[in-house]
Amino acid sequence: MSEPDKPHARRVLHFAFAFKKAALSAFVSLVLFSLMVGIRTEAGPTGQLIYWTRFDELAGLVAATFVGSLVIELVRQWLGPAGTSQLVPASVQNGIAFAGRLLPPALLIFTLLVPVIFYDQRYILDLAILVLTYVMLGWGLNVVVGLAGLLDLGYVAFYAVGAYSYALLATTFDLSFWVCLPLAGLLASLWGVMLGFPVLRLRGDYLAIVTLAFGEIIRLVIINWQSLTGGPNGIPSIPRPTLFGIPLDNSDDGLAARLGIEFSPTHRIVFLFYLILGLALLTNWVTIRLRRLPIGRAWEALREDEVACRALGINTTTTKLTAFATGAMFGGFAGAFFATRQGFISPESFTFQESALVLAIVVLGGMGSQLGVALAALAMIGGFELFRGLEQYRMLVFGLAMVLLMIWRPRGIIGHRAPTVYLKEAHVISSDLVKEGHG
Amino acid sequence: MSGDRTDRILGVDQLTMRFGGIVAVNELSFDAGRRRITALIGPNGAGKTTVFNCITGFYKPTSGTIRLTHGAAEIALERLNDFRIAKQAKVARTFQNIRLFPGMTALENLMVAQHNMLMRASGLTLLGLIGAPSYRAAEKRAIDLASFWLRRIGLFERADDAAGNLPYGDQRRLEIARAMCTEPALLCLDEPAAGLNARESAALNELLLSIRAEEGTSILLIEHDMSVVMEISDHVVVMDYGVKIAEGTPQQVRDDPKVIAAYLGADEEEAIAVMESDT
Structure with a gap:
């Protein structure tokens, strides 16, 4: 609305425009919230519908939207079209860059110390294990979506294959x-290749739909193949992991008895924590190495321009299949860990919602960025727990936080790309240049 | 000159490409000489890019043969898949609308071009994953080759900048360097001078002549810029409506009344450029 070519006109505030915009936002929020907040319905004791209105809350929300929209628009008009580079002084930016370099090692050291700091808090340890599982899944999917640019909506399938592989192998053949673990990864990557073959020629939305279907197929097969998988009843009493053959239980040859210390169930939790941390770090290390190898560069080149890849003699078929297989393998490892941690698995754990959550972590983190994915997993899983006190507004606040994050950082928490090789100095590449892939 | 089999690298024979009812290329035959620069020219829509896409495997020709001669061996390009043409037959190409990897650095672009060599050296990734010295040496060589080409196109200082951030003329040259990093026997350039100014276009001429002289690479190019075509081509093939209407040296083609008529009928400016440009 304001003329960008006239700098002196920048601070002229268009109140009428701001009011119009705020009124529109208020109307949208009225329509949305009138059903979500304005009316509360419940089934009565005899099955009839009971409802009561909450118009005061509704009015509060609409007013907040109106005022908020007005303030944001006026601030935006007052500042003019300015990027962060103009708003934030250079010294602060340097400080942020320095903190950014320190963040990964600091985060790693903190993670290593979590069981020491929170030894008595079972809840936090369990939560940390859950977060790390999603970090690992996010890193695994990052290979497919972030590096190779192939949108995979059925990643949970490989998680399920890994979990059921471990559960069946361990309960049937009594394998440790x-x-x-490697067998589960191998089987999952085999399924990755099997998914990869039919979707090689698909792009974009079509690829997404077929991978979505693949995830559902795996789940439905698990539900219906009762003789093998136990169907909806799942597989109970899956063996717990052992420390190279030494069980972590209360028995005479358990770890506690051998070390001569008092048994505590926390030992097993701590062991599981370091196990998933090790697996996640392995995923991270392999992915970082692969990115610097020709195969990783080919994945990224594939995301940037598939036609150019073929013109350079790159076999795009095998390149895509290796991406699917590598991502699936990590998903399989995570699945095996999930099975051994839970001790019981059923198809309910492998719904589309899991795929969507892992994909959201990758997208939110910034496609292709390892640190971004880890931070996003922490925010998504840990943050969700953090909002537990808000009770019924939890989803609302969570959704709002995600929308805001996507407005401010449309390419994820860490959207830029670091080059894999350099001659003199590695410059980060702005997210504007990096393609998202056609998938 | 088309009968000289020992001295040709590419032989296109009776090439026809139909899209539904449209005949884009109709029984086209021509040869490209080894260590020569062959230009394919013609008005817009003459079917030049279709010929290119057939040669580089992006289209399967309806009929006809395309033979690439490597010493004694002859490779039938029309039977190979697109990526095998680049990998085995050593034919590299650039695109009319530049197709670099914009989010990767100039150096990375040139490293991706050496994918097949590096893939072999990395033992299909396994040797590379454990950091074997043989792979490290191969990577070092690849970086050296990339640096060599970056120096040659004057982009050494910008090696670590994203390709998408480079000026247009630099992107054109980088795409040629990327194609050269695959160490091709035949380099196919689709309008390399499009969008370049006179100075950049002169630098391009120099680059192409030096590629022919120093690397011994044969070049096939589509070009609208007559100053490029007339100055550096050894042999010119003129197409119109999918058929060859003339071929010969730049001088012969320029004086050919059929060529002048085709250009006058299609695009006056280009016809004048054909008649007036002096080599």
Whole structure:
């Protein structure tokens, strides 16, 4: 609305425009919230509908939207079209860059110390294990979505394959966790290749739909193949992991008895914590290495321009399949860990919602960025727990936080890309240049 | 000159490409000489890019043969998949609308071009993953080759900048360097001078002549810029409506009344450029 070519006109405030915009926002929020907040319905004791109105809350929300929209628009008009580079002084930016370099090692050290700091708090340890599981899943999916640019909506399928591989191998053949883990990864990557083949020629939305279907197919097969998987009843009493054959239980040859210390169930939780941390760090290390190898560069080139890849003699078929297989393998590892941690698995754990959550972590973190994905997993899983005190407004606040994040950082928490090789100095590449892939 | 089999790198014979009822290329035959610069010219819509796409495997020709001669061996390009044409037959190409990897640095673009060599050296990734010295040496060589080409196109100082951030003329040259990093026997350039100013266009001429002289690479190019075509081509093939209407040296083609008529009928400015440009 304001003329960008006249700098002196920048501070002229268009109140009428701001009011119009705020009124529109208020109307939208009225329509949205009148059903979400304005009317509360419940089934009565005899099955009839009971409802009561909450118009005061509704009015408060609409008013907040109106005022908020007005203030934001006026502030925006007052500042003019300015990027962060103009708003934030250079010294602060340098400080942020320095803190950014310190963040990964600091985060790693903190993570290593979590079981020490929170040894008595079972809840936090369990939550940390959950967060790390999603960090690992996010890093695994990042290979497919972030690096190769292939949108995969059925990632949970490989998680399920890994979990059921471990559960079945361990309960049927009595194999130890450490034998089953690579097998679970191998089987999952086999399924990754099997998914990869039919979707090689698909792009964009079509690829997304087929991968979505693949995830559902795996789940439905698990539900219906009762003789093998136990169907909806799942697989109970999956063996717990052992420390190279030493069980972590209360028995005479358990770890506690051998070390001569008093048994505590926390030992197993701590062990599980370091196990998933190790697996996640392995995923991270392999992904970072792969990015600097020709295969990783080919994945990223594929995301940037598939036609150019073929003109350079890159076999795009095998390149895509390796991306699917690598991502699936990490999903399989995570699945095996999930099975051994839970001790019980059923198809309910592998719904589309899980795929969507992992994909949201990758997108929110910034596609292709390892640190971004880890931070996003922390925010999504940990943050969700943080809002537990808000009770019924939890989803609302969470949704709002995600929308705001996507407005401010449309390419994720860490949207820029670091080059894989450099001659003199590695400059980060702005997210405006990096393609999202056609998938 | 088309009968000289020992001295040709590419032989296109009776090439026809139909899209539904439209005949884009109709029984086109021509040869490209080894260590020569062959230009394919013609008015817009003459079917030049279609010929290119057939040669580089992006289209499967309806009929006809395309033979690439490597020493004694002849490779039938019309039977190979697109990426195998680049990998095995050593034919590299650039695109009319530049197709770099914009989010990767100039150096990375040139590293991706050496994918097949590096893939072999990395033992299909496994040797590379454990950081084997043989792979490290191969990567070092790849970086050296990339640096060599970056120096040659004058972009060494910008090696670590994103390709998408480079000026247009630099992107054109980088795309040629990327194609050269695949160490091709035949380099196919689709309008390399499009959008370049006179100075950049002169630098391009120099680059192409030096590629032919120093690397011994044969070049096939589509071009609208007559100053490029007339100055550096050894042999010119003129197409119109999918058929060849003339071929010969730049001088012969320029004086050919059929060529002048085709250009006058299609685009007056270009016809004048054909008649007036002096080599």
